[in-house]
Amino acid sequence: MRILFTLLLALWAPVLTAHEGHDHGDTAAVLPATPLAPRFEATASGLELLGRLHDGTLTLWLDAWDSNAPIAGATIDVESGAWKATAQEIEPGLYRADAAPLAQAGRHNLMLFVHAGEVDEVLLATLEVTAEETVAAPATAWLWPGAATLLVLSALALLAGRRRLSRAAPLAALLLVLPLGDGHGHEGHDHGAPPPAPVAGDAMPARLPDGGLFLPKSSQRLLEIRTRPTETGTLARSVELMGHVIPDPNASGTVQAPRAGRLLAGPDGLPYLGLSVRKGQMLARLVPLAAAIDQGEKEAQLAELKGELEVAERQLQRLQQLRDSVTEKELDAAAVAVRSLQRRRDAVAAGLYRDEALTAPIDGVISLSTARVGGVVAAGDTLFEIVQPQRLWVDAVAYDPALATRIQEASVRLASGTVLPARLLGAGTRLRQQAVPLQFELLPPLPPLAVDEKVTVFARLNDTRHGVAVPRSAVTRGPAGEWRVWLKQGAEHYTPQRVTIEPLDGRKVAITSGLAGGERVVVQGAPLLEQIR
Secondary structure, eight states, X not given: XXXXXXXXXXXXXXXXXXXXXXXXXXXXXXXXXXXXOOEEEEEETTEEEEEEEETTEEEEEEEEXXXXXXXXXXXXXXXXTTEEEEEEXXXXXXXXXXXXXXXXXXXXXXXXXXXXXXXXXXXXXXEEEOOOOOOOOOTTTTHHHHHHHHHHHHHHHHHHHHHHHHHHHHXXXXXXXGGGXXXXXXXXXXXXXXXXXOOOOTTOXXXXXXXXXXXXXXXXXXXXXXXXXXXXXXEEEEEEEEEXXXXXXXXXXXXXXXXXXXXXXXXXXXXXXXXXEOTTOEEEEXXXXXXXXXXXXXXXXXXXXXXXXXXXXXXXXXXXXXXTTSOHHHXXXXXXXXXXXXXXXHHHHHHHHOOEEEEOSSSEEEEEEOOOTTOXXXXXXXXEEEEOTTOEEEEEEESOTTGGGGEEEEEEEOTXXXXXXXXXXXXXXXXXXXSEEEEEEEOSSOOOOOTTOEEEEEEEEEEEEEEEEEEGGGOEEOTTSOEEEEEEEETTEEEEEXXXXXXXXXXXXXXXXXXXXXXXXXXXXXXXXXXXX
């Protein structure tokens, strides 16, 4: 049996391998991570060209250098030695050409003739293509030890007989099965060289070790990334003030109940919100209401006046029948008494039964309505508010009493991001919650606004400082809450830059530190870059 085990181990030794990190013989080479496809960059005359070679096809992205916007309708001819090709436009700014000769390993010098609008430029670039080498272990390396084992078992069966063979068969069978799987060490004991770090693929954005981003051109087109070169200069200081929209008191009005009463609809019904009305238009009717004792007194007074009027009318009729025996003076006195009693009766009756018309004081739009048919209102209750949508003000507060004297220009930013020009009207001389009230006039034309809508006022002052002006959309919050912008370093390379900002106006901010001018700052899509991990 010892001879049998010795023979089996001797035959099996060539295929036994150590686990990872402990293989002291020759092993197969580790496959490298898939690198980026060969590519090149070239810039000139406001153009930025990126090329990529994949599967014998040369893909070209042509963008504006300053804005990163695709350039459509261009003609691109490519030459490398004796090889020439014209790239066809697949979509705006994306061109492709069949470049099978460039797939050969080596260094290819390229000349690209670009005609885009009024720009004719020759770009020079170098494309390096490396040969990929892979070494794979043979899948049938265990077949010859298995065959040898079978031969040994056969020989032993003939020499030792079946009884002794039955004892060795399990071990031989186990050794025959083992080669089907590769030998591996358990986790945590691989002492060899670590595998290479993975490299971002052609179509996958990736965060770089320095915090920057590798962003393929295809992803940039999808996210619509746009850039803008920065310039340093002298910028006016600005402050942000919180405020809300109020109606212009010269172009707005309210309709209040002059006395207690019950509401009735006008000839066109009660007005609804947003209805345009004219000055003097009837909005509703008010039926006066009085206390029971007051109403009783007025009804008694009315009845007394009616009785006196009836007596006076009869007296006038008798005098008219005796015209020949009475003087004109007596007739005139009786007639005057009748007319006086009629006016008193009408006045008292009007106070009891006549409706009062409620009319619009100005032209405008109904912005508030609390009226209901049959509703009882008290004297002074506000029933309707009327405003003119193109004549609105902003009421803001400032904590610097002298701020109003330093304001040169103003703008108002709405919650939607819309910025409207404004003009300072004046400042109050009495503090409101330890702040000075300021009023600004919104300059038409105005979008639809709501009274009491919260807004932000940007007041530009007369003092200045040095910095870089960028759109508000370019500034984002970093992981630690810091302000930062994204800079374009290459065709597919972006890096974050921490900055210090101050308000400038409703559309821009001033960067006072962090930029020197001339950088290409991402002004559209910066928040999307922050989300790439």
